[in-house]
Amino acid sequence: MGTSEQRSVGAVTPQKAGFLEPLILKAGKTLAAYELVYETYGTLNADRSNAILVCHALSGGHHVAGHYVDDPKKIGWWDNMIGPGKAIDTDRFFVIGVNNLGGCHGSTGPTSIDRATGQPYGAGFPLVTVEDWVASQARLMDRLGIEKLAGVIGGSLGGMQALQWTITYPERIRHAFVIAAAPKLSTQNIAFNDVARQAIVQDPDFHGGNFYAHGKVPARGLKLARMLGHITYLSEDLLGEKFGRETKGEGYAFNYDVEFEIESYLRYQGDKFAQVFDANTYLIMTKALDYFDPAKESGGDLAKALAPAKAGFFVASFSSDWRFPAARSREIVRALVAGKKRVTYAEIDAPHGHDAFLLDDVHYHKIVAAYADNVAAEIGLGSRAGALVIGGTELEEMKGYGGKEGGGE
Amino acid sequence: MGTSEQRSVGAVTPQKAGFLEPLILKAGKTLAAYELVYETYGTLNADRSNAILVCHALSGGHHVAGHYVDDPKKIGWWDNMIGPGKAIDTDRFFVIGVNNLGGCHGSTGPTSIDRATGQPYGAGFPLVTVEDWVASQARLMDRLGIEKLAGVIGGSLGGMQALQWTITYPERIRHAFVIAAAPKLSTQNIAFNDVARQAIVQDPDFHGGNFYAHGKVPARGLKLARMLGHITYLSEDLLGEKFGRETKGEGYAFNYDVEFEIESYLRYQGDKFAQVFDANTYLIMTKALDYFDPAKESGGDLAKALAPAKAGFFVASFSSDWRFPAARSREIVRALVAGKKRVTYAEIDAPHGHDAFLLDDVHYHKIVAAYADNVAAEIGLGSRAGALVIGGTELEEMKGYGGKEGGGE
Numbered sequence: 001m002g003t004s005e006q007r008s009v010g011a012v013t014p015q016k017a018g019f020l021e022p023l024i025l026k027a028g029k030t031l032a033a034y035e036l037v038y039e040t041y042g043t044l045n046a047d048r049s050n051a052i053l054v055c056h057a058l059s060g061g062h063h064v065a066g067h068y069v070d071d072p073k074k075i076g077w078w079d080n081m082i083g084p085g086k087a088i089d090t091d092r093f094f095v096i097g098v099n100n101l102g103g104c105h106g107s108t109g110p111t112s113i114d115r116a117t118g119q120p121y122g123a124g125f126p127l128v129t130v131e132d133w134v135a136s137q138a139r140l141m142d143r144l145g146i147e148k149l150a151g152v153i154g155g156s157l158g159g160m161q162a163l164q165w166t167i168t169y170p171e172r173i174r175h176a177f178v179i180a181a182a183p184k185l186s187t188q189n190i191a192f193n194d195v196a197r198q199a200i201v202q203d204p205d206f207h208g209g210n211f212y213a214h215g216k217v218p219a220r221g222l223k224l225a226r227m228l229g230h231i232t233y234l235s236e237d238l239l240g241e242k243f244g245r246e247t248k249g250e251g252y253a254f255n256y257d258v259e260f261e262i263e264s265y266l267r268y269q270g271d272k273f274a275q276v277f278d279a280n281t282y283l284i285m286t287k288a289l290d291y292f293d294p295a296k297e298s299g300g301d302l303a304k305a306l307a308p309a310k311a312g313f314f315v316a317s318f319s320s321d322w323r324f325p326a327a328r329s330r331e332i333v334r335a336l337v338a339g340k341k342r343v344t345y346a347e348i349d350a351p352h353g354h355d356a357f358l359l360d361d362v363h364y365h366k367i368v369a370a371y372a373d374n375v376a377a378e379i380g381l382g383s384r385a386g387a388l389v390i391g392g393t394e395l396e397e398m399k400g401y402g403g404k405e406g407g408g409e
Numbered sequence: 410m411g412t413s414e415q416r417s418v419g420a421v422t423p424q425k426a427g428f429l430e431p432l433i434l435k436a437g438k439t440l441a442a443y444e445l446v447y448e449t450y451g452t453l454n455a456d457r458s459n460a461i462l463v464c465h466a467l468s469g470g471h472h473v474a475g476h477y478v479d480d481p482k483k484i485g486w487w488d489n490m491i492g493p494g495k496a497i498d499t500d501r502f503f504v505i506g507v508n509n510l511g512g513c514h515g516s517t518g519p520t521s522i523d524r525a526t527g528q529p530y531g532a533g534f535p536l537v538t539v540e541d542w543v544a545s546q547a548r549l550m551d552r553l554g555i556e557k558l559a560g561v562i563g564g565s566l567g568g569m570q571a572l573q574w575t576i577t578y579p580e581r582i583r584h585a586f587v588i589a590a591a592p593k594l595s596t597q598n599i600a601f602n603d604v605a606r607q608a609i610v611q612d613p614d615f616h617g618g619n620f621y622a623h624g625k626v627p628a629r630g631l632k633l634a635r636m637l638g639h640i641t642y643l644s645e646d647l648l649g650e651k652f653g654r655e656t657k658g659e660g661y662a663f664n665y666d667v668e669f670e671i672e673s674y675l676r677y678q679g680d681k682f683a684q685v686f687d688a689n690t691y692l693i694m695t696k697a698l699d700y701f702d703p704a705k706e707s708g709g710d711l712a713k714a715l716a717p718a719k720a721g722f723f724v725a726s727f728s729s730d731w732r733f734p735a736a737r738s739r740e741i742v743r744a745l746v747a748g749k750k751r752v753t754y755a756e757i758d759a760p761h762g763h764d765a766f767l768l769d770d771v772h773y774h775k776i777v778a779a780y781a782d783n784v785a786a787e788i789g790l791g792s793r794a795g796a797l798v799i800g801g802t803e804l805e806e807m808k809g810y811g812g813k814e815g816g817g818e
Contacts, residue, residue: 026661026663027661027663028663029663126663127663127664184654185654186645186648186649187645187648187649187651187652187653187654187669187671188640188645188648188649190654190669190671190672191636191640191648191671191672191675192640194636194669194671194672194675194676195633195636195637195640195675197665198632198633198636198676198679199608199633201665202629202632202633204613220611223607223611224604224607224608224611224633227600227603227604227607228604228637231597231600231601231604236595236596236597239595239596239597239600240595240596240597242596243596244596245593245594245596245599245702252435252436252700254435254436254437254438254535254536254696255536256606256610256692256696260596260599260603260699262596262599262600262603263599263600263603266600266603266604267603267607270607283665287663287665290669291661293654
């Protein structure tokens with residue numbers, strides 16, 4: 001822990017790109033027009049080879065690093081990873097954060113006005129998939145004049161997008177950073193998602209997804225979904241260490257008010273989330289997770305599904321992640337090794353659970369930095385002007401660490 | 410698997426016992442009068458030494474074995490464990506099943522009429538604890554003329570009651586069968602319980618717990634609670650094997666209707682449960698789980714808490730149980746060993762997860778049978794008339810197996 005004292009990309013401004021060419025979705029429906037909101041950090045080099053796209057997970061967005069001038073406390077969700085001198089070094093890379101279609105942070109989604117009706121899409125917004133997101137992201141890369149990405153990086157659902165990029169656009173991606181992901185959801189993963197969705201759709205304030213028109217928000221359902229999700233993002237050990245069985249009072253209260261500290265924490269997180277997140281987006285994101293299964297069309301053969309890929313792969317998992325355990329990352333690694341792809345695998349010892357991919361962990365960031373350094377060398381960015389400083393430790397001592405940590409299975 | 414072909418205790422009839430002596434609860438409140446519904450199987454011997462009390466878990470009740478004449482399909486929840494020639498052999502033991510206070514199967518609980526108001530207790534029914542249940546069960550034993558139980562057996566929350574018996578009434582219990590239990594809930598356990606409770610109390614049909622008066626049932630909340638609970642009762646591997654990623658249709662539906670088989674299963678289980686179970690009872694049971702912590706008063710020292718116990722202990726856990734993993738049972742065993750108690754520990758390899766304690770598993774039942782046979786010998790029931798037949802295998806070959814499987818840590 002401890003990169004927070006490092007430099008930030010500073011104040012950033014979101015941008016919007018409008019697309020008028022219809023996007024045909026996997027669901028069979030078509031988005032006639034749409035907008036994507038995005039941010040960029042660093043500078044695109046002359047040969048446009050140093051771009052890294054960051055894909056977000058369930059509740060993330062385009063605000064990946066830095067802060068807003070009018071809201072300096074609104075720090076990007078991966079600010080500890082991305083910035084000058086950080087693991088993904090914006091002094092060398094041009095980094096792009098984008099909000100996915102169906103999201104609620106500014107890209108076209110359920111809360112957007114459907115030009116056909118003049119009303120918010122609401123329940124009418126089509127279900128979108130990881131493939132659809134990747135297709136829409138590729139168009140944004142076209143718009144930015146980026147033919148080939150140096151890398152696509154993401155954790156969890158974001159890692160799935162990085163993986164999908166290597167299949168859909170093998171010529172347009174040099175390296176995929178697939179972190180805390182899985183090649184497809186397990187039955188248990190789907191089960192948890194369905195409980196979350198049922199909590200939302202059964203909330204009387206959901207109104208079949210058109211709650212905007214009723215001036216309501218299905219806050220109860222969204223809160224429950226977030227509380228449940230939160231449990232699965234953290235390891236049992238971490239929950240135990242952070243909250244234990246601590247209660248508000250000395251003895252037991254013998255009522256149903258908030259009593260254990262963990263209840264207080266979860267309900268607070270749930271309430272906070274329900275105030276800012278869109279319920280339809282939550283449904284869309286969880287369905288995209290459920291549907292992701294690149295090997296489905298090749299009869300479950302992931303190596304076959306990944307056959308078109310030409311990228312180098314950085315795959316990382318966290319020891320205490322029980323949502324997408326290390327075994328799920330190893331499935332990806334196994335398939336890549338079977339297909340003779342270039343792959344570096346890091347199984348990172350971290351206590352936090354699934355959320356570890358978002359957290360400020362020196363060891364983790366050094367491993368990513370080492371891999372990113374190799375990517376930089378490959379595209380001819382030359383050696384770094386000065387050694388990277390991560391958590392106060394010179395990167396030099398870490399040379400080749402990424403390779404040492406894994407490299408296959 | 411395979412004790413189902415064995416004999417059953419046959420048709421059984423629930424009985425009721427009324428208690429007029431007030432019961433002072435841990436919550437500080439008093440139940441002025443209450444009834445307990447129970448069933449018995451087998452025959453109490455002349456010296457009243459062969460009684461085994463069965464304690465139920467969250468949703469169970471007094472109907473442990475056999476069936477009802479007017480409802481022959483309503484088989485007791487532990488019929489595979491308890492019956493003539495079964496692991497808990499009703500040819501030798503007098504077995505008692507009881508519904509706990511606060512339950513909804515016939516004992517005094519939230520759905521009962523409060524004599525003080527002439528209305529159902531509803532939200533007014535006090536929170537009850539494992540200690541309260543054990544105290545009420547002891548009074549039932551008094552009523553039945555049983556001074557000392559040959560054993561108390563239970564799984565999960567039932568196992569916690571067996572453990573509590575050894576502390577509260579060390580002179581009244583010879584052996585405790587503590588199966589798939591834990592010495593206290595983990596933070597994660599409490600977190601899941603709180604999501605379930607929030608689902609119920611936030612359901613608009615809950616009406617602060619007095620939904621009876623409104624002619625409503627908080628079915629949505631109860632369904633969510635059960636769906637969530639169900640996920641935690643089964644192992645991830647079992648879910649994967651049973652349901653995988655199977656969908657109703659060939660391709661994806663791209664809507665929010667029931668789609669994956671696991672969704673169909675969970676929603677069905679949730680709906681079924683919501684029709685028959687009482688929401689207030691669900692709240693009470695989960696709170697009793699959260700509150701159980703016998704070591705709390707001895708500063709977390711479980712060995713100290715168990716110091717009064719004189720019983721022999723049979724502790725069992727299941728390899729795939731992630732609700733109360735084997736490590737939790739080992740905590741109990743460690744404390745018992747530290748206190749120089751007699752303990753047999755079985756860590757049973759079973760794929761089903763927490764629900765394994767309820768399921769028909771030959772290996773598991775043989776281990777329980779072997780221990781129960783030693784209990785029978787200790788109270789002078791002599792050797793069995795014929796060898797027990799469990800899953801078609803003579804018990805003889807299993808002699809001493811319980812000891813071999815564990816015996817400490």
